[in-house]
Amino acid sequence: MPLTVTAYSHSDAAEWDELIGNSTSGTFLHTRRFLAYHGDRFVDSSVCIRDGAALIGVLPAAPTSKDDSRVVSHPGLSYGGLIHRGKLRGQDMLSVWESVLEYYSARGFKSLCYKVVPTIYQRTPAQDDIYAIFRHSGRRYRCDLSVAIDLSFRLEVSSRRRRGAKKALNAGVVVSQDPDNVTELWTVLEQNLGKRHDTKPTHSLGEIRYLYEQFPDNIFFLSATLNGAVVAGVVLFLASTVLHAQYICSNELGKTVCALDLVFAKAIEAAIRRNLRYFNFGICNEDNGNTLNDGLYRFKSEFGGAGVVYESYEIAT
Numbered sequence: 001m002p003l004t005v006t007a008y009s010h011s012d013a014a015e016w017d018e019l020i021g022n023s024t025s026g027t028f029l030h031t032r033r034f035l036a037y038h039g040d041r042f043v044d045s046s047v048c049i050r051d052g053a054a055l056i057g058v059l060p061a062a063p064t065s066k067d068d069s070r071v072v073s074h075p076g077l078s079y080g081g082l083i084h085r086g087k088l089r090g091q092d093m094l095s096v097w098e099s100v101l102e103y104y105s106a107r108g109f110k111s112l113c114y115k116v117v118p119t120i121y122q123r124t125p126a127q128d129d130i131y132a133i134f135r136h137s138g139r140r141y142r143c144d145l146s147v148a149i150d151l152s153f154r155l156e157v158s159s160r161r162r163r164g165a166k167k168a169l170n171a172g173v174v175v176s177q178d179p180d181n182v183t184e185l186w187t188v189l190e191q192n193l194g195k196r197h198d199t200k201p202t203h204s205l206g207e208i209r210y211l212y213e214q215f216p217d218n219i220f221f222l223s224a225t226l227n228g229a230v231v232a233g234v235v236l237f238l239a240s241t242v243l244h245a246q247y248i249c250s251n252e253l254g255k256t257v258c259a260l261d262l263v264f265a266k267a268i269e270a271a272i273r274r275n276l277r278y279f280n281f282g283i284c285n286e287d288n289g290n291t292l293n294d295g296l297y298r299f300k301s302e303f304g305g306a307g308v309v310y311e312s313y314e315i316a317t
Contacts, residue, residue: 003092005099008046008058015055016048019085024126025117026083027239028218030060037211038076045071047103049084049096057084059100063109070314071104072113078283079310081117082129093128097136105317114138116311120148120278121240133313142312144283145292147300148242151272151279158302164261171257173224173231175266179212181223184230189249201247208235222267224250224259232259234267243271244280264303279303283310 008016013032020026028034035044042062049057059082061073073080082088088096104112114133117126149155186205193199203211212219223233231254235247245267250260264281271279281300284293 003056003096003099004050005047005096005103006050008044008048012048012055016058019055019058020083022085023083024086024124025081025122025240027121027242028215029077029079029237029239030058030081030083033214034211035060035074035076037207037214042075045104045107045109047100049082049088049100051087056087057082057096059083061112069108069110070113071109071111073115077115079117079121080115082114083117084126086124086126089128093132094135097129097132101136101315101317109317111317112315113141114313114315116313118146118308118310120242120280120308123240133315136315138313138315140311141314142289144285144289144310145297146280146283146308146310147297147305148278148280148308149268149303149305151268151277154304155301155306157304161261161264161302164258165265167258168224168262171226173226173257173259173262175222175224175263177220177222179221181225181230181233182209182212182221185221185223185233185235185249188230188233188251188254189247191251192249220270222263222270224254224263226253226257226259231257232263234260234263236267236270238274238276241277242280243267243274243276243278245282248282268303279305280308281305 017031017033020030045061045063047059047061048055059073060080061071062075063071064075101112116130183205189201193201218238220236221233222236223230225231232250234245237244237246248260254260268279284297284300285291286293
């Protein structure tokens with residue numbers, strides 16, 4: 001039976017989430033439960049790929065408010081992607097892309113902007129979509145550089161990071177996974193982003209609390225306290241093979257005592273205990289990928305990591 005592409009509907013939610021859990025590269029970020037938390041921000045334009053009645057692939061997507069002629073997979077996520085069970089390979093992937101592009105063209109979209117799932121999140125090689133993009137003359141319009149540690153082949157940790165962790169310990173810094181510290185942690189984060197970048201966190205305190213309640217097995221808060229006060233910390237997302245640092249922050253006292261060095265030492269230890277393949281620090285770019293924050297890259301790489309790209313393509317429909 002030929003593969004078909006249809007619009008996502010709420011009745012597909014349970015089947016969608018089951019597929020994500022048994023896919024080659026899906027994470028909890030792709031689930032309808034996660035996408036629903038900011039559903040009022042976007043007009044959902046996701047599609048389901050079926051082989052007869054069986055759901056074998058999904059593409060989370062929505063147009064952005066800035067340009068409703070472009071549909072994006074996905075504007076609310078760091079990466080979107082065509083998520084499948086491993087059956088969309090080779091010619092089948094090419095055929096699906098043809099149908100997906102025809103689907104969006106028929107609904108008035110001029111292009112599909114596609115944020116590729118980085119390779120570290122793939123449980124098995126799954127880059128047939130990149131080949132399909134090439135065959136449809138896709139244009140790479142953005143590339144960001146992240147830093148990740150391959151925990152099975154970790155590069156050397158710098159002496160500076162080791163000394164920093166020791167300094168934090170000697171200063172009396174305590175690192176814990178206490179969710180009750182999230183309010184103080186968010187205050188440090190908001191002050192950090194406001195002072196350095198004049199921005200706010202993507203998630204509000206209320207939103208991150210809500211997401212933690214929805215995904216207690218996937219979201220963790222590591223906070224560093226000194227004399228009972230939060231001075232630094234990180235929000236961690238557990239996604240398939242990766243423990244990912246979603247937010248990183250430190251106040252001036254935390255920087256003085258090198259609290260983040262100890263926080264990351266503990267976070268990486270947690271990833272190793274879980275037998276994960278990667279620890280990902282996140283991207284180090286500004287200006288839509290065109291500027292590399294070299295100091296941030298060096299800081300992250302000194303824990304034993306190196307570059308992983310986040311790619312975005314635009315394909316005419």
